[in-house]
Amino acid sequence: MGKQEWRLPVSEHDRDVIIEDVVRRVVEEKVREAERAGDAAALEHVINDVLYHEKLRARSAGDSHDMQREMAFLSSTTRRLSQADFAGKRVMLEKLTRHYADDIAGHFSPRIFDFSTRLLPVGLEAVFSASSPAFLFNSSPNISDLQSRIVIRGDIERIKELARLGTIVVTPTHCSNMDSLVVGWALNDVGLPPLNYGAGKNLFVNKILAFFMNGLGAYKVDRRIKHELYKDTLKMYSLALLEDGRHSLFFPGGTRSRSGALEKKLKMGLLGTGLSAYVNNLINEKPKPNIYYVPLTINYAIVLEAETLIDDYLKEVGKSRYIIVDDEFSKPAKIIKLLTNLLNMESSMSLQFGEPMDPLGNLVDEDGVSLDSKGRKLDIRKYVTGADGNVRHDAARDMEYTRELAEGIVASFHRNAVVLSTHVAGFALFEMLKAANPGIDLYRLLRFEGEGRLISVADAVAGIERVISRLLELNAAGKVKLGGSVRPGECGREVLYKAMNFFGMYHTKPVVVRKGDSVKLVDLNLLYYYHNRLTGWGLEELFRGDD
Amino acid sequence: MEPIRESVSVIGGGSWGTAIAQLAADAGADVLMWMRDAAKAEAINATRRNETYWPQFELGENIRATSDLEELAGHAKLIFSAAPSHGFRDIARELGSFIGGDHILIHGTKGLEPDTQKRMSEIIKEETPAKRIGVLCGPNIAEETMQRQPAATVVASKYPEVVERAQAALASPSFRVYGSRDPLGVEYAGALKNVVAICAGIVSGLGMGSNTLAMLITRGAAEMRRFGIRMGAMDVTFSGLAGIGDLIVTCSSSLSRNHRVGVRLSGGEKLDDIISDMKRVAEGVKAAKSIYEIARRNKIDMPIVWGVYAMLYEGAGVDEVKHILMTRPSIYEEDYSRTDR
Numbered sequence: 016m017g018k019q020e021w022r023l024p025v026s027e028h029d030r031d032v033i034i035e036d037v038v039r040r041v042v043e044e045k046v047r048e049a050e051r052a053g054d055a056a057a058l059e060h061v062i063n064d065v066l067y068h069e070k071l072r073a074r075s076a077g078d079s080h081d082m083q084r085e086m087a088f089l090s091s092t093t094r095r096l097s098q099a100d101f102a103g104k105r106v107m108l109e110k111l112t113r114h115y116a117d118d119i120a121g122h123f124s125p126r127i128f129d130f131s132t133r134l135l136p137v138g139l140e141a142v143f144s145a146s147s148p149a150f151l152f153n154s155s156p157n158i159s160d161l162q163s164r165i166v167i168r169g170d171i172e173r174i175k176e177l178a179r180l181g182t183i184v185v186t187p188t189h190c191s192n193m194d195s196l197v198v199g200w201a202l203n204d205v206g207l208p209p210l211n212y213g214a215g216k217n218l219f220v221n222k223i224l225a226f227f228m229n230g231l232g233a234y235k236v237d238r239r240i241k242h243e244l245y246k247d248t249l250k251m252y253s254l255a256l257l258e259d260g261r262h263s264l265f266f267p268g269g270t271r272s273r274s275g276a277l278e279k280k281l282k283m284g285l286l287g288t289g290l291s292a293y294v295n296n297l298i299n300e301k302p303k304p305n306i307y308y309v310p311l312t313i314n315y316a317i318v319l320e321a322e323t324l325i326d327d328y329l330k331e332v333g334k335s336r337y338i339i340v341d342d343e344f345s346k347p348a349k350i351i352k353l354l355t356n357l358l359n360m361e362s363s364m365s366l367q368f369g370e371p372m373d374p375l376g377n378l379v380d381e382d383g384v385s386l387d388s389k390g391r392k393l394d395i396r397k398y399v400t401g402a403d404g405n406v407r408h409d410a411a412r413d414m415e416y417t418r419e420l421a422e423g424i425v426a427s428f429h430r431n432a433v434v435l436s437t438h439v440a441g442f443a444l445f446e447m448l449k450a451a452n453p454g455i456d457l458y459r460l461l462r463f464e465g466e467g468r469l470i471s472v473a474d475a476v477a478g479i480e481r482v483i484s485r486l487l488e489l490n491a492a493g494k495v496k497l498g499g500s501v502r503p504g505e506c507g508r509e510v511l512y513k514a515m516n517f518f519g520m521y522h523t524k525p526v527v528v529r530k531g532d533s534v535k536l537v538d539l540n541l542l543y544y545y546h547n548r549l550t551g552w553g554l555e556e557l558f559r560g561d562d
Numbered sequence: 563m564e565p566i567r568e569s570v571s572v573i574g575g576g577s578w579g580t581a582i583a584q585l586a587a588d589a590g591a592d593v594l595m596w597m598r599d600a601a602k603a604e605a606i607n608a609t610r611r612n613e614t615y616w617p618q619f620e621l622g623e624n625i626r627a628t629s630d631l632e633e634l635a636g637h638a639k640l641i642f643s644a645a646p647s648h649g650f651r652d653i654a655r656e657l658g659s660f661i662g663g664d665h666i667l668i669h670g671t672k673g674l675e676p677d678t679q680k681r682m683s684e685i686i687k688e689e690t691p692a693k694r695i696g697v698l699c700g701p702n703i704a705e706e707t708m709q710r711q712p713a714a715t716v717v718a719s720k721y722p723e724v725v726e727r728a729q730a731a732l733a734s735p736s737f738r739v740y741g742s743r744d745p746l747g748v749e750y751a752g753a754l755k756n757v758v759a760i761c762a763g764i765v766s767g768l769g770m771g772s773n774t775l776a777m778l779i780t781r782g783a784a785e786m787r788r789f790g791i792r793m794g795a796m797d798v799t800f801s802g803l804a805g806i807g808d809l810i811v812t813c814s815s816s817l818s819r820n821h822r823v824g825v826r827l828s829g830g831e832k833l834d835d836i837i838s839d840m841k842r843v844a845e846g847v848k849a850a851k852s853i854y855e856i857a858r859r860n861k862i863d864m865p866i867v868w869g870v871y872a873m874l875y876e877g878a879g880v881d882e883v884k885h886i887l888m889t890r891p892s893i894y895e896e897d898y899s900r901t902d903r
Contacts, residue, residue: 387658387690387691388687388688388689389658389688389689391658391659391691393662393663393691394663395663396663397664397665398663398664398693398694399663401723402727404664411721411722412694412721412722412723
């Protein structure tokens, strides 16, 4: 009973087997495609695609040591590519695939996992103190018991049961690099199995953090790499894990939300591996073929990297960066400061599990059986059956099913978002600013009209209470969740003060400050960021006059 | 993928349902038709004719009829529906308990659900477990189909498999089945053209000729396209069989219910009188209300739909409407972005 019966994430012990499996399957697929197309040069196209994209990347990556090493490896592996015969090209392809699979595959260590999860709060402090010794002396963060500060809600027992009945894939919202640490700790704390974690490579830049991420079972997702072979290898890795019954986690949004809003468009590649794994499991007659997706919302009163993220979002079109590495997460001092403050305040962090679903987006009952929109039990095997009655893959069909899954997850994110004081205050204040400046475009509003603007406390409270009463209705209808401070009877004034407390405790400039009996808007970009968390429920109409 | 000769089930024993059944039978399938009326089903099995709608045609041997929905679901994985828009949800709900994820459901209903304005595919998703859904729509007058006159239709679906299996089931030397990836557009096109058809009846009733009809069809198609694109459809759907194709056939035919409603409106009759002595309400009458409401909510400019709606539901006179439509400000043909309404 308990953790022992769950598969552990990929470790040094078994990663070679998985890597070889992935390499074999990826290469065989490419060879099959080449044969089907009757194109002798097909394998060369794949390799050239790799070289082309990597050369492009090298040009913009400059002289980084890693990139140089990468290019050296590529050129030595693909030497005399055009003169090689089919067998020779196949060998090159295998080497390339193995290189990527090896980079991706995890390094779980039970010892490190145990240490990390027991000591994560202290570990974090040690991690960042180690890389910045001054902090050992300058600050003594009083990181009180994490358990009482991070609220975790949802039907945990049901999720554990599904992890026994099949393979689970946790799909959280993503707005901060803190997510990986918070979720890793929290999931273990509630007794869920250690997950194979798809983590962005930027989490591995800090060597000590990399040590922990590896130990926790993370596999590396390098989003800088754009070529098909890498993406295929990554998908095959995820597929192999799921088929092997290894519970997983990845962020379906792919990257942190820049605007602060909940994800609306998800990345289909990794998301679709659950359905492919299910089909393969059926074809191979696995005893526990089912894959269960578990949406999870991670909700913060204050987001570590908010300033960098919203700044990036607001950059002119084309200048936005998909991968940001030099943000607040790379500054240990900032993390300590945030953690210290967050962990010492109530209603600052909240995790909410959504209802589990199958790879087509249908909800499932306690026994892991899928249900249709009318609550009827479904045999989902039938959805992947062809005209001849046999289970088969169908790329176009499965892509459409995965699109429906994505819709279901996005809807779940909204139903299970936990509204905190800073979201309410940010939304109300920004919408009031907008209403006072009708027709003004966003950039002008943020740069000229908003800064220094005063809103009377009375008006602010009134606006906040309008939002709260609608949120209460939405909550009663099951359309959103409410954090500790957003409760019936909690007056708008308390929410405002709580939010202002959060707004002033961490960011470079306080988002808003109190000035007499008014609220002064100081950092408009951040105000906009926190406002965006509440888009998607039609709350904007509360602040529009008669239309 | 090798196409498989599969059995076909058809919901609806009316003129179009029978025509679909005959098409599938001609293509070689084993067909089972469903209708509510058990006596009618027995009669079809006994006489090999649908006496109510097609007494003149003998139905293929491989066509059988039943009033048992469960039997229908068990007979074939490929189900076509010719049920009308009213009562569609009830039939879908009943069917829902008998079908599974391996059923393919293709509906040919040209209309929207009256109170909710939902498309039939949305109703199917709400009431049944089916996910592989398609829409069949095109210039297919039932009688000419029964006569095996060369014709074509469109089957639209997000799932290529649905299109392939529909093609295999219906295509023959006298019937072409084109695929489409735009089920939403095809569904709206089907509902919209019935409204334009009422207007064609008005045009005919007023004694106007080809010039007027051509203007109506062309600008009607433009209006349909504007609506469709705003609602998320593909542009090209409206220049296809489900768009302009169906519009041409419906507006040229004086036999349809929509046409008759239009003729009567042109004579000054009001909606209540018209409904009271027509056995079944023309689809266009219901669609006019649904489309008008969607257009108004989304600020889509639809003058022809407005005109029909105003005459049906606001008692507007035909001369008044004609004047307003003909004296609208002139625009360029390709301006589809107007949102004043």
